[in-house]
Amino acid sequence: MIKTQVSITSDEAMAAAAVGALRQIRVIQKERQLDHGSRSWRGQRDRWANQIHGAFGEIAFSKAINQAWTPGGGRISNGDVAGEYEVRATEMDNDGTCIFIYEGDLDDKWYVLAVGHFPDFHFPGAIKAKDGKQKRWWNPRANPPCYWVPKDQLTKITDIWGEPPPQSGTDAERAGHPNGFVGHDSEGRFVHYCWCGKDAGLGYDVKLTKGQFGTWFCKDHKPELV
Numbered sequence: 001m002i003k004t005q006v007s008i009t010s011d012e013a014m015a016a017a018a019v020g021a022l023r024q025i026r027v028i029q030k031e032r033q034l035d036h037g038s039r040s041w042r043g044q045r046d047r048w049a050n051q052i053h054g055a056f057g058e059i060a061f062s063k064a065i066n067q068a069w070t071p072g073g074g075r076i077s078n079g080d081v082a083g084e085y086e087v088r089a090t091e092m093d094n095d096g097t098c099i100f101i102y103e104g105d106l107d108d109k110w111y112v113l114a115v116g117h118f119p120d121f122h123f124p125g126a127i128k129a130k131d132g133k134q135k136r137w138w139n140p141r142a143n144p145p146c147y148w149v150p151k152d153q154l155t156k157i158t159d160i161w162g163e164p165p166p167q168s169g170t171d172a173e174r175a176g177h178p179n180g181f182v183g184h185d186s187e188g189r190f191v192h193y194c195w196c197g198k199d200a201g202l203g204y205d206v207k208l209t210k211g212q213f214g215t216w217f218c219k220d221h222k223p224e225l226v
C-alpha cells in the first residue's frame with residue numbers, strides 16, 4: 001500500500017543524518033566542489049544540512065513505497081530507493097514548490113519530490129528526467145543552473161507505484177467464457193473453469209480421448225468425497 005505522507009522515526013532520522021554527514025565528508029575529501037555536474041557556490045553550512053535533509057527524504061520515500069533504502073555507499077548516486085529511484089527533498093511547501101532536475105540526470109530514471117522536514121514528509125509526485133528537461137523550466141539563475149519543474153506537473157506516486165485497480169469479473173468472464181466453461185478457447189487450448197469462474201484444477205469424469213471434458217472445480221469448491 002503506497003502512502004503519500006510518511007513520518008520518520010528518530011532512529012531513521014539518525015541513520016539519515018549519519019549517511020548525510022558521511023556523504024558531505026566524502027565530497028570534501030575529494031575536494032569535489034561540483035554538485036550535479038555544475039559548480040555550486042552554496043556554503044558549507046548549507047551543504048551539510050542539505051545532505052542530511054536529502055537523506056531524510058530518501059528514507060521517508062522508501063517507507064512510502066515500502067521498498068529498501070539504498071544509499072549507494074561511495075558512489076555518488078546509485079538510486080536512493082530500491083537501487084533505482086532518486087529522491088529530491090525540499091522544505092519549501094507552497095504553490096511554487098518545484099523539483100530540481102539537472103542536465104546530468106539520467107533520462108529514464110524517476111526523480112521523486114519529497115516535501116517537508118523531520119519528522120513529516122509528503123510526496124507531490126515524480127518525473128522522469130527526460131520529461132523534466134524542458135526549456136520552459138530551465139532556470140539559469142539556480143545554483144547550479146537546472147530545470148525547476150513545478151510540483152503540479154509531476155505524476156502522482158500512487159499512479160507509478162500503486163497497485164493496479166482490481167479487474168472486474170471472474171477469470172472465465174475475462175476470458176470471454178461463461179462460468180463453469182470447459183472446452184477449447186479461441187486458440188485451441190483446453191481450458192476448464194469452476195462454476196464460480198476461477199480457473200479450476202480438479203476435474204471429475206474427464207475422458208478427453210472420448211471427448212468427455214468432465215466437470216471442474218477450483219480448490220475452494222472441491223466437492224467433499226463421500
Ligand SMILES: [Zn+2]
Nearest residue numbers: 194196218221
Ligand atoms: Zn470455484
